C-alpha cells in the first residue's frame with residue numbers, strides 16, 4: 001500500500017467503526033456481528049501502530065463506547081468507566097501474564113477470574129446503603145442517568161444489607177437479560193408483530209435505555225456486580241476476590257462461576273472449563289475476564305488510554321460471522337422433509353470452518369428474506385448446527401430496472417427472492433406442504449432414494465408386512481450397494497445375492513428369503529400401513545381396509561379427479577379428517593408410489609379382499625359427519641351407523657364444529673347439549689330416515 005492508500009483505508013475504517021459503534025452503543029441495533037467489528041478494529045489498530053501519524057483524536061481505537069443519548073440526564077463518572085483489552089489467542093494470554101510478572105516482579109501471579117457477560121456496563125451509587133444513582137457507561141467519561149429504570153430490576157438491591165455499610169459505595173457491574181427472558185421477549189414481539197431483538201445484549205441495552213420505566217419493568221433484566229469504583233467511610237478488602245465476597249454479604253448478586261486461579265495455567269484452565277459450559281449457562285457470555293487479584297499490584301500496573309493494564313478479556317471464538325450465500329440447496333431428510341440449506345463461502349465461526357448453514361424451511365427463508373448472493377450473518381453456537389441468522393441488507397446491491405412508465409427507471413435488488421421447488425430434487429416426486437405446516441415434503445415415500453432406508457425398515461416392520469431379520473444393518477447394505485431401491489425389490493432377492501453381503505452366512509440368508517416369502521401373505525390392513533403413507537398409522541390403516549375392503553377402492557377414491565370429491569370420499573372413513581385424507585390423496589396421486597404398489601402385487605404380495613364396508617363414493621350424505629346419541633326408538637346403533645355410511649356419510653364419536661348433524665334419541669346427554677351450544681342441526685330418528693331418502697337439503701335448515 002502507498003501512504004495515500006493507507007491514509008484512505010484508515011479513514012474508511014474509522015468511518016465504518018464509528019457507524020457500527022453508533023448502531024451498537026447508541027441505537028442498540030447493530031447491523032454486523034461483533035467479529036466483523038473486532039476484525040476492522042484490529043486492522044485499524046495495526047495501521048495506527050505502524051503509522052502513528054494516521055492516528056486521529058477521534059479514532060475509535062482511543063475511545064470508549066458511544067455518546068450518551070440526550071434524552072437522559074447526563075452523569076459524570078467520578079472514576080471513568082473503561083473498556084477491557086482483548087485476547088483471542090493463548091499466546092496473547094501468555095504475553096499478558098508475562099507483562100504482569102515483569103512489571104510486578106512476582107514469580108506467580110494470582111488472578112480473579114469470571115465470565116465476561118454480554119450485557120451492558122452500569123455504575124451504581126449507594127449512599128449510606130441506599131441506592132441513589134445508576135448510570136450507563138456512555139463514552140466512559142459520562143453516561144446516562146437510568147436510575148428510575150434500574151429500580152425496576154429485581155436482582156438489584158435498593159438497600160444494602162449487613163451492619164457495616166460504607167458511607168458511599170460505587171458498584172460496577174453488568175445488566176444482562178437471561179436467555180429464557182430473551183426468548184420470551186422475542187415471542188411477545190412476534191405476537192405483537194414487532195421487530196425481534198438480535199441478541200440478549202441488545203435486548204438488555206434497549207430495555208434499560210427506555211424513557212418509560214414501565215417498559216423496562218416488563219422486560220425482566222438481571223444484574224451481576226463485578227467490582228467497585230469508590231468506597232468511603234470504611235476500608236474495603238485489599239483484593240478483587242475479597243471485594244467480591246464482601247459485595248455478596250451486602251446483598252449484591254455475584255456470578256457463581258467466579259474463581260481465583262494461579263498463573264497462566266490457571267487462566268487457560270478456567271477458560272477451557274467455562275468454555276465447555278458456555279451453552280448451558282443461563283446468560284450469554286463472550287469470553288472470560290482475568291483480573292490481577294491484589295489491589296496493590298493493580299495500582300502498580302495502572303492504565304493505558306482506554307483500559308486497565310491489570311485485566312484482559314479472553315474472548316471465545318465468535319459465534320457469528322459474515323459471509324456470502326453462493327447457493328441454496330434443498331436437502332431431503334429420511335422422512336421426506338425438504339430443508340433449504342445455504343451454501344456459503346467458507347467462514348470461520350464458532351471455532352470451525354462452516355460451508356453450509358440451515359435455513360430451516362420456506363417460511364424462515366421468507367421471513368429472513370435470504371437471497372443467493374446476499375451477505376449474511378452465520379451463527380454457530382455450541383454444537384448446534386450452523387444457521388443463517390440474518391441478512392446484511394445494506395450489502396445487497398441494487399440495480400436500475402424499468403419503472404412504471406416508458407421513460408422512468410427505479411431501483412430494485414439485484415438478487416431474486418428464493419422460491420421453494422415444487423418437486424423433490426432427489427426423485428422428482430411432488431413436494432407437498434400440509435396446511436398449517438412450515439415444512440414441505442417429498443410425496444414419493446415409496447420411491448424416493450432419500451427416504452429409501454426409512455421406507456424399507458417401516459415396510460418390513462413387525463406391524464407392517466413383517467419380514468423377520470431385515471434390520472438396520474442389512475437395509476444399509478442393501479441400499480448402499482444399490483441392490484434394493486424400493487420394497488418391491490425385496491421380492492427379487494436371490495440366495496446368491498444375499499450370501500454376498502457382509503456377515504451373511506448361507507443359513508441366515510435362506511432364513512431371510514423364507515421370511516420375505518412368508519411376508520407375501522398379508523392383510524390389507526398391514527399392507528396399507530406398510531406403505532408408510534404420512535399420518536396413516538395402524539388404526540387408520542385398519543379403518544381404511546375395513547371401509548374400502550379392496551385396495552383398488554381406496555386408490556380409486558384417492559385418485560378421484562375432483563379433488564373435493566376425493567377428500568370427501570376419504571373422509572367418509574371413520575376418524576379420517578382433512579389432514580389424513582390429504583396425505584392419502586397426495587400419496588396415491590404420485591405415480592411413482594402407485595407403480596411400486598403395482599410391482600409389489602405383481603411380485604406376489606397378496607391378501608384376502610372383502611366387500612367394502614361402506615366404500616361409498618356417492619349418496620345423499622356424502623361428505624357429511626353425523627353423531628349418534630341416546631337410544632333411537634327403532635334403529636339400533638350399528639344399523640343406524642351402517643345406513644349412514646352406506647349413504648356416503650360418516651359417523652363420529654364426538655361433537656365438534658365439523659359435525660353436520662346430531663341424531664338424538666331418548667336420554668341423550670352431553671353430546672346433545674354440546675350440539676345445542678354449537679348450533680348444530682339436531683334430528684330424531686324420523687328426520688334421519690327422511691334425510692337418507694331425500695338428502696340433507698330437506699333438513700339442513
Ligand SMILES: NC(=O)c1ccc[n+]([C@@H]2O[C@H](COP(=O)([O-])OP(=O)(O)OC[C@H]3O[C@@H](n4cnc5c(N)ncnc54)[C@H](O)[C@@H]3O)[C@@H](O)[C@H]2O)c1
Nearest residue numbers: 020021024030032033034037083084115116117121226289
Ligand atoms: N457489532 C457491532 O457493530 C459492534 C459495534 C461496537 C462494538 N461492538 C462490540 O462491543 C465490544 C467492545 O465493546 P467494549 O469497548 O465495551 O469492550 P468489551 O465489551 O469488550 O469490554 C468491556 C466491557 O466488558 C464488560 N464486562 C463483562 N463482564 C465483565 C467482568 N466480569 N468484569 C469486567 N467487565 C466486564 C463491561 O461492561 C465492560 O464495559 C466488542 O465485542 C465489539 O465487537 C460491536
Ligand SMILES: [Zn+2]
Nearest residue numbers: 424427442448
Ligand atoms: Zn423424493
